Amino acid sequence: MKRVGILVLLHESNTFLQEPTTLEHFQANLLVEGDAVLQAFRGTPHEAGGFLNVLDNAADIEPVGIFAARAMPYGMISADCWRDLMARLDQQLQRALPLDGLLVAPHGATVAVGAPDADGDWLSRVRQRVGPQLPIVGTLDLHANVSQLMVQSSDALFGYRTNPHLDQFQRGVEAGRCLVQALNTGVKPCQHLVQLPLCVNIERQATSEDQGRRLWQEAERLQSQPGLLSVSCLYGFPYSDVEEMGAAVIAVAENDPKCARETAAEMARFWWNNRADFDGQLISVDQGIQLALAQRQSVPTRPVGLLEMGDNVGGGSPGDGTWIAHGWRRTGQGTCLTVIADAEIVSQAEATGIGRTFTGNVGGRTDPERHGPPYHDTWTVQHFTDGHFSETEARHGGYSEFYQGRTAVLTGASGLTVIATTLRMAPLSLQQVLAQGVDPLEFAAIILKGVHAPVAAYAPVCSRLIRINTRGVTTADLQELQFSYRRQPLYPFETVTGWSP
Secondary structure: OEEEEEEEEEOOEOOOOOOOEOHHHHHHHEEEEOHHHHHHHOOOOOHHHHHHHHHHOOOOEEEEEEEEEEOOOEOOEOHHHHHHHHHHHHHHHHHHOOOOEEEEEEOOOOOEOOEOOHHHHHHHHHHHHHOOOOOEEEEEOOOOOOOHHHHHOOOEEEEOOOOOOOOHHHHHHHHHHHHHHHHHHOOOOEEEEEEOOEOOOHHHOOOOOHHHHHHHHHHHHHHOOOOEEEEEEEOOOOOOOOOOOOOEEEEEEOOOHHHHHHHHHHHHHHHHHOHHHHOOOOOOHHHHHHHHHHHHHHOOOOOEEEEEHHHOHHHOOOOOOOHHHHHHHHHOOOOEEEEEEOHHHHHHHHHHOOOOEEEEEEOOOOOHHHHOOOEEEEEEEEEEEOOEEEOOOOOOOOOOEEEOOOEEEEEEOOOEEEEEEOOOOOOOOOHHHHOOOOOHHHOOEEEEOOOOHHHHHHOOOOOEEEEEOOOOOOOOOHHHOOOOOOOOOOEOOOOOOOOOO
């Protein structure tokens, strides 16, 4: 039996947020070792679920769980936390040896204090431990900021191809089959990376919209050529201020470095020639609300989703922003629903009791100047839950089980209903609302703290989803962010002339 190890380390790190990601954040989400890795992912829509789907159906392969850690996007991983994670990874990898191959799931936009290229750091540690000959195949998030070290430390990396990320399982299967083929034939795949001098605005990263469809149609065309295994377009994560930040292309070929190199260059050239399609088209709060009101005139029976880009929890924001809520109070019409991370207001609601009212502030606690001032109102306490909910469909991030801490449902005299959570949770699943006993169809508008991740979950109930630029650590107006480490020149920050892959 051939032994194939599985390693997972996923975190999207927002370097513009001052609060660090600590070990407690991983413990609250996922931190497992050994056989518990297999138990955590078997049967899930995650890429590691795809790994196991392939390995479990291979007659001569034994999957070996090694280490898995995942935390919700937040600030940089603290130095102490990174040392702890690396010590666990090293220890469990040493225990698992000998191995015949490795399937790995780095995110690609992980940043730790002292290790700005954190994914390259841990992949290179693994490569040094197992040696140059053992095949290492893995996946990358579409938002990876890809480094040469990541590519040099692995044999093939397959990027997600959809945003929202609904294809993680398929990419895991693709990576698993690639590794099994390498083990069966003894011939490893090869890959080539091209980093473009291009920052793709988060607002334009939907793969189903025109600019995304054209890009991926070209990738599919190139990938269909003989000898090609994969052509991945990595959009990058603009909220990690690191040298690798920006767009990249990885081409994976069947033992043909020239094919991989030429294909990656051709794909990068196509993307660069169409770079203006990925410029942000920023809509203000007032403009977004007016669009929502017009939409309600056309489809009065369904709410409009207002995507609050500056407080994108899936991009690391605190989840307590209030800009759109205040805007709706000023000029909106009808009731509005939002989810806000605010442990303090949950405690106040519990002290008040169901059916009773109190006056207080919701949100605006982390950074009122950047994410909006507190929303003051008289609140009626409607309901409490323990914050656990499940999702049966494939959704962004590959999550099936969710926990947002003790949760309170509050209705304000102004017409705003707040699902207040103790812990931050991205709007990845409509069950976040339904599990609280709230019917989304009762509202004129729903404020969603995300950009693309909520689309799959909320498109079934919303007549339209409108991306609204607000201030915050995930603002779509990248000129508001103070970068210190990114590459220069980088379009659209600077004019780039004469670039060729």
